[in-house]
Structure formats: structure tokens, C-alpha cells
Amino acid sequence: MDEFQPPGRLVTLTDVAREAGVGESTVSRVLRNHGSYSKRAGARVAEAVARLGYVPNRLAGSLAGQGASARLVGVVIPSLANVVFPDLLRGLTSALDAEGIPCVIGVSEYDPDREEALAAALLSWRPAALLLTGLEHNPGTVALARAGGVRVVEMIDTDGDGIDTVVGFSNRAVGAASARHLVARGYRRIAYLGHDLRIDVRAGKRLAGFEEALAEAGLALQAQEIRSGPSSPASGRAGLEALLARHPDLDAVYFSNDDMALGGYFACLAAGLAVPGRIALFGFNGLDFAAAMPQPLSTVRTPRLEIGRRAAACLTDQSPKKIDLGFELIEGATA
Amino acid sequence: MDEFQPPGRLVTLTDVAREAGVGESTVSRVLRNHGSYSKRAGARVAEAVARLGYVPNRLAGSLAGQGASARLVGVVIPSLANVVFPDLLRGLTSALDAEGIPCVIGVSEYDPDREEALAAALLSWRPAALLLTGLEHNPGTVALARAGGVRVVEMIDTDGDGIDTVVGFSNRAVGAASARHLVARGYRRIAYLGHDLRIDVRAGKRLAGFEEALAEAGLALQAQEIRSGPSSPASGRAGLEALLARHPDLDAVYFSNDDMALGGYFACLAAGLAVPGRIALFGFNGLDFAAAMPQPLSTVRTPRLEIGRRAAACLTDQSPKKIDLGFELIEGATA
DNA sequence: TTGAAAGCGCTAACAT
DNA sequence: ATGTTAGCGCTTTCAA
Numbered sequence: 001m002d003e004f005q006p007p008g009r010l011v012t013l014t015d016v017a018r019e020a021g022v023g024e025s026t027v028s029r030v031l032r033n034h035g036s037y038s039k040r041a042g043a044r045v046a047e048a049v050a051r052l053g054y055v056p057n058r059l060a061g062s063l064a065g066q067g068a069s070a071r072l073v074g075v076v077i078p079s080l081a082n083v084v085f086p087d088l089l090r091g092l093t094s095a096l097d098a099e100g101i102p103c104v105i106g107v108s109e110y111d112p113d114r115e116e117a118l119a120a121a122l123l124s125w126r127p128a129a130l131l132l133t134g135l136e137h138n139p140g141t142v143a144l145a146r147a148g149g150v151r152v153v154e155m156i157d158t159d160g161d162g163i164d165t166v167v168g169f170s171n172r173a174v175g176a177a178s179a180r181h182l183v184a185r186g187y188r189r190i191a192y193l194g195h196d197l198r199i200d201v202r203a204g205k206r207l208a209g210f211e212e213a214l215a216e217a218g219l220a221l222q223a224q225e226i227r228s229g230p231s232s233p234a235s236g237r238a239g240l241e242a243l244l245a246r247h248p249d250l251d252a253v254y255f256s257n258d259d260m261a262l263g264g265y266f267a268c269l270a271a272g273l274a275v276p277g278r279i280a281l282f283g284f285n286g287l288d289f290a291a292a293m294p295q296p297l298s299t300v301r302t303p304r305l306e307i308g309r310r311a312a313a314c315l316t317d318q319s320p321k322k323i324d325l326g327f328e329l330i331e332g333a334t335a
Numbered sequence: 336m337d338e339f340q341p342p343g344r345l346v347t348l349t350d351v352a353r354e355a356g357v358g359e360s361t362v363s364r365v366l367r368n369h370g371s372y373s374k375r376a377g378a379r380v381a382e383a384v385a386r387l388g389y390v391p392n393r394l395a396g397s398l399a400g401q402g403a404s405a406r407l408v409g410v411v412i413p414s415l416a417n418v419v420f421p422d423l424l425r426g427l428t429s430a431l432d433a434e435g436i437p438c439v440i441g442v443s444e445y446d447p448d449r450e451e452a453l454a455a456a457l458l459s460w461r462p463a464a465l466l467l468t469g470l471e472h473n474p475g476t477v478a479l480a481r482a483g484g485v486r487v488v489e490m491i492d493t494d495g496d497g498i499d500t501v502v503g504f505s506n507r508a509v510g511a512a513s514a515r516h517l518v519a520r521g522y523r524r525i526a527y528l529g530h531d532l533r534i535d536v537r538a539g540k541r542l543a544g545f546e547e548a549l550a551e552a553g554l555a556l557q558a559q560e561i562r563s564g565p566s567s568p569a570s571g572r573a574g575l576e577a578l579l580a581r582h583p584d585l586d587a588v589y590f591s592n593d594d595m596a597l598g599g600y601f602a603c604l605a606a607g608l609a610v611p612g613r614i615a616l617f618g619f620n621g622l623d624f625a626a627a628m629p630q631p632l633s634t635v636r637t638p639r640l641e642i643g644r645r646a647a648a649c650l651t652d653q654s655p656k657k658i659d660l661g662f663e664l665i666e667g668a669t670a
Numbered sequence: 671t672t673g674a675a676a677g678c679g680c681t682a683a684c685a686t
Numbered sequence: 687a688t689g690t691t692a693g694c695g696c697t698t699t700c701a702a
Binding site: 053056062068093118120122262 | 457
């Protein structure tokens with residue numbers, strides 16, 4: 001391998017043009033395979049690129065190009081600690097990589113103000129699109145998104161109005177379906193165990209749908225345990241122990257997600273409580289481990305990867321739309 | 336919803352200058368708080384920015400600025416399906432967000448050729464740094480990274496030579512420590528259960544260290560089960576069932592990671608096998624759920640977030656270095 | 671099919 | 687303290 005380039009000085013398109021003995025615009029045409037050029041010019045440019053190890057500068061390319069928008073998409077997610085969001089990114093990147101469009105990510109930690117700051121920061125890179133999570137944003141975020149001149153896609157949640165395009169499922173409907181399942185199975189003394197609803201709006205919507213469906217059946221939540229901090233198996237385990245200590249007569253628990261439910265299951269195993277005989281457990285998300293449990297977890301599978309993929313597909317669409325990808329209730333064996 | 340902006344025409348710094356009645360460079364100075372300007376100029380610019388809803392164009396800013404490198408970092412990870420990598424990103428973004436530097440990500444799916452293509456694509460955005468995973472890359476990737484004129488940080492693995500800076504831990508040492516733990520606990524008929532080692536080099540290094548330490552104790556692996564596809568609890572469960580069917584006399588199993596081990600634990604629960612009495616289980620990663628299990632999983636906790644944070648910290652460092660963050664063996668109750 | 675030249679929106683001298 | 691100006695590395699008319 002040759003020695004390093006003098007660091008400040010990377011190979012430019014001008015260098016390639018000189019090396020290939022053609023004009024800059026010809027190099028540009030060859031590189032983007034746009035416009036017409038001779039076979040000979042094509043070959044000489046290809047050679048020069050290889051010889052020089054040229055890597056195009058997309059900063060300059062995007063600035064000069066049409067619309068001055070970059071082949072990048074900005075993505076703001078609330079967290080990386082919950083599998084849901086990496087899954088979303090997974091769907092996104094799998095679809096975007098094919099087009100050579102990378103994601104620029106920002107993590108808001110469920111803070112609307114941070115979300116707004118991140119949206120502004122990402123928009124400053126002039127991405128082709130801005131992807132947000134959920135439908136609840138600061139007014140400032142909405143204003144930025146509208147003024148940004150980019151396609152905006154809000155992912156995951158369809159319960160409400162979007163800025164532009166929305167891809168997801170109805171969290172209220174998930175909650176309602178979960179409640180109806182528990183009711184149909186004969187459970188009557190049902191509790192909710194979740195993490196902080198102020199930070200996770202969508203969990204709040206599920207709970208609202210859940211309670212609504214309970215009410216339709218003439219039932220009400222017997223108890224509710226809200227743990228501080230993020231959801232986790234440890235939190236679910238401690239939460240279920242606390243819940244059962246206070247309300248020994250419960251016969252079913254609806255968890256804010258599968259991680260919490262797994263912790264609940266562990267609590268039952270540790271305490272020797274029969275599931276679902278003594279207590280039924282119902283989760284949310286349909287994560288991998290749910291199906292591998294000795295008793296498959298009763299839960300709802302959400303189309304996380306699909307949401308990411310569809311969001312990517314929407315970037316090229318013309319008109320805004322709302323896409324509800326639905327969900328699947330997995331009966332499992334714990335409720 | 337109001338109508339969209341005429342898409343082509345976003346507010347520019349020149350617009351702000353006109354609106355504020357000052358020169359462009361003054362606006363630039365105010366915005367970057369660099370150089371000197373009067374209180375009055377500062378105020379007028381701030382007003383104009385707010386009134387116009389100006390969002391700076393960093394494409395242009397980076398192109399014009401020193402070194403022409405963008406306040407972005409490029410990150411190539413092999414997967415988003417394994418918690419390890421989102422955790423890495425989590426550490427990274429938590430440190431970089433403070434500086435307003437977003438990550439541009441690429442997911443290689445454990446394919447070195449894709450990694451190379453992604454490295455080139457990310458480098459074309461002229462990031463301030465390129466972060467790679469592991470130490471094994473195509474020669475082309477290494478050449479790109481060296482010629483890119485950027486700081487390169489390789490994360491996670493310290494077993495080998497890096498391009499520039501390396502932050503991680505020794506996978507061989509993890510494997511060796513795990514084996515010594517099992518041997519010390521009196522297990523003798525030990526098997527390995529993992530996923531495809533050709534795609535996960537680091538799991539291979541752990542296994543090598545594990546076998547080496549076994550050999551030092553005069554022992555050898557009794558069996559080995561390699562599942563195709565990614566690691567998952569379902570794969571771990573099926574794998575342990577297969578392993579025990581073929582080798583009923585095993586007394587301990589070393590899993591390629593905690594997800595696999597969780598599946599193994601589920602297999603034991605389902606089959607009514609005492610853990611660790613009948614069979615001991617040992618994992619890797621120290622994920623959240625490990626500590627919440629009825630019997631805490633015996634595993635090794637890896638400093639994933641810390642690796643991300645330290646990698647971020649290295650970006651401003653002058654000289655290359657290798658940072659070994661170590662790991663922690665968690666005795667747990669399953670081995 | 672090709673090259674020359676005018677920007678894209680910004681930063682960084684250099685004047686003033 | 688502030689304005690003027692020359693680029694940064696590309697793309698894209700426009701002529702040739």
C-alpha cells in the first residue's frame with residue numbers, strides 16, 4: 001500500500017479528470033452514469049478512479065445537485081434500549097441499503113425537546129426524508145418538519161393525525177384486542193403492569209384501549225402497577241411480586257411489553273405459581289423469546305420490521321397516506 | 336395543514352443576512368459563535384433566524400469549513416438483530432449527542448464485502464471518523480479506512496491488530512475465563528452450543544479461548560452444536576434439545592451468548608431438568624434478563640455501552656491506542 | 671460526446 | 687466589529 005495522502009488533501013474529481021485526461025463534467029457523467037459519454041471516456045475514468053482510490057465527496061455532490069437534498073434519511077427514535085426501535089431501523093436499513101441511502105440517527109430518550117433539537121440537527125444535513133416515531137411531537141418539531149421541504153414519515157402509531165405519511169398500527173386496537181382475549185378466556189380480576197406512561201405514550205394508548213374493552217365487558221382494572229425507569233425483565237419481575245403482594249386475588253396481568261412479561265413469568269417460576277392456572281400473563285410485541293418459552297407467551301406480534309420497510313418504501317411515494325399494518329394476537333399458553 | 340414551501344427554495348444564510356441587515360459573514364460568526372460581533376448584530380441575527388425559521392445547511396458548511404470534514408461519524412455494525420450492537424450505538428450516541436454529532440449507520444449483515452461497500456459509502460459523506468466492528472476486514476476496507484483521512488476506531492474486539500484505535504475486550508480471555516469457571520465448579524463433560532462461527536468471528540475467538548483453557552485443565556469439549564442462522568432463544572432451545580439427545584451425559588453447556596442460553600434454560604424447564612444439578616448453563620453478554628431469571632444466569636458481562644462511549648471519546652484523541660475495557664464474570668446460579 | 675463556466679450555501683481570509 | 691470575496695468539490699446548463 002502506498003504512503004498516506006497528505007491528510008488535508010483527498011483525491012477530488014478534478015484529480016480524476018486530470019489523470020484520465022478528460023473534463024470534469026465527463027467524469028461526473030461517467031460516475032453517475034447519466035448523460036452520454038464514449039466507451040473510451042468511461043474506461044479512462046474508471047481506470048483513473050481505481051488508480052487514485054477516488055471516493056466521491058457527497059457533501060459537494062448533494063450541494064450542487066438538484067434540490068440540494070442529500071441521499072440520506074434522518075431518523076429520530078426514542079430509544080435504542082428497547083428492541084422495538086432497533087427492529088424498526090433494521091427494516092429501514094434493509095430497504096434503504098439497496099438504494100445506497102444511509103440513515104442518520106438521533107436518539108431522543110423519549111424527550112420531546114430532544115426530539116425537536118435532533119430533528120433540527122438532522123434536517124441541517126438536508127436529508128431526503130425525516131422519519132419520526134409516534135404522532136406526538138412539540139409544535140416546533142412539527143413546524144420544522146413541515147418547513148424542511150422533506151418527506152416526513154411517522155412510524156409505529158396510527159392513533160391520531162400525522163404530519164405527512166404515517167406507517168404503523170393502532171395501539172388502542174392492540175390494547176382492546178388483548179383485553180377481549182383475556183375476557184374471553186374468563187379472566188376477571190385483571191391488573192396492568194407497566195413502566196412510566198408519561199414517557200411511553202404508546203403504552204398509554206394500549207392501556208386506554210385495554211380499559212375501554214374491559215369496560216365494554218362490564219369489567220374494570222383491579223390494579224395497576226407503574227414502575228419507574230425503562231421496561232426490563234427485572235422491572236417486570238419486581239413489579240409482579242409487588243402487585244401480587246398487594247392484590248393476591250388477581251387472576252391475570254397485562255404487561256406493557258414482553259420484557260416486562262418475561263420478568264413476570266420468572267417471578268411466577270420463582271414463587272411456584274402456576275401459569276396461567278394461578279395467574280395469567282399477557283405481553284406485547286411478540287419478541288423472539290416469547291415463542292421459545294416453556295409455555296409460549298400470550299402476546300401481540302407487531303410488524304416492526306415491516307413498518308421500517310414500508311416507511312422506506314414511502315419515501316419515494318408522491319402523496320401522503322396512512323398505512324395501518326395491523327398486528328397479530330398470539331394466543332400462546334400463558335393466558 | 337398549510338401548503339408546503341415551494342420545495343426548491345429553503346431559507347439560506349443570505350436570506351438571514353438580508354433580513355437582519357448585516358453581512359453574510361456576520362451571520363456566520365453569530366451562528367457559530369466564533370469571531371467577534373456586536374450584541375446588536377447578535378440580536379438582529381437571532382431574530383431573523385427565528386422569524387425565517389432558518390435551518391443551516393451543513394452540507395455547505397462542511398464543504399466550506401476546515402478540512403472539509405463533516406460533523407458526522409460513520410458507523411458500520413454487522414447487525415441490528417443482536418442487542419450488542421444497538422447497545423454499542425447507545426453508548427456512542429449518548430456521548431456524541433452531547434456534541435451534536437449524529438451517527439450515519441451501515442449494517443453489513445456480517446458480510447465483509449458489504450462492510451467494504453458501506454465503508455466507502457459512509458466515507459463519501461466525509462465523516463469525522465469511521466467506526467467499525469471487530470478487527471477482521473477486507474483488504475479494501477482497510478485501504479479505504481487508511482486513505483480516508485479520518486480517525487478509525489474498531490470496536491469490541493482486542494484480539495489482533497487494529498487499523499488505528501481499538502476499543503473493546505479480549506474475546507479469547509472471555510472464553511478462557513468461562514472455561515476456567517466451569518472447570519473450577521467441577522464440570523467435566525462440557526459442550527459448546529453456538530450459531531454460525533463463520534459469520535461471527537468473535538464467537539469463534541471465545542470458543543478458541545474456551546478450548547485452550549479446557550486443554551490446560553486436561554479436558555476437551557465433549558460435543559459441539561452449531562446452529563445455522565442467527566442466535567436466538569428459539570435456536571438455543573432447539574440446540575440444547577438436540578445436544579442432549581445425542582449426548583445425554585453432558586454436565587455443562589457453554590453457549591455462544593445469553594439469548595442462546597435463555598433458550599437452553601427454557602429447554603431445561605420444559606424437560607424438567609435440574610439446573611445446574613443435571614446440566615449447567617453458561618452464557619455470554621450479561622443481558623438484562625440474565626439477572627432476573629429464577630436462577631440468575633452464569634455469564635460474562637461485557638462493557639458494551641462503555642465501548643461505545645470510549646470510542647466516542649477517542650475521536651478527539653491524537654494518537655492511536657488500544658483500549659481493553661475488560662469484562663466481568665457473573666457467577667450466577669446456573670453454573 | 672465533450673469541455674468551460676456558473677453556481678449550490680457556506681466559511682475564512684482579508685480588508686476596512 | 688463588519689463587509690467583500692474567493693473558494694470548498696461537485697452538478698449542470700450551454701456551447702462547441
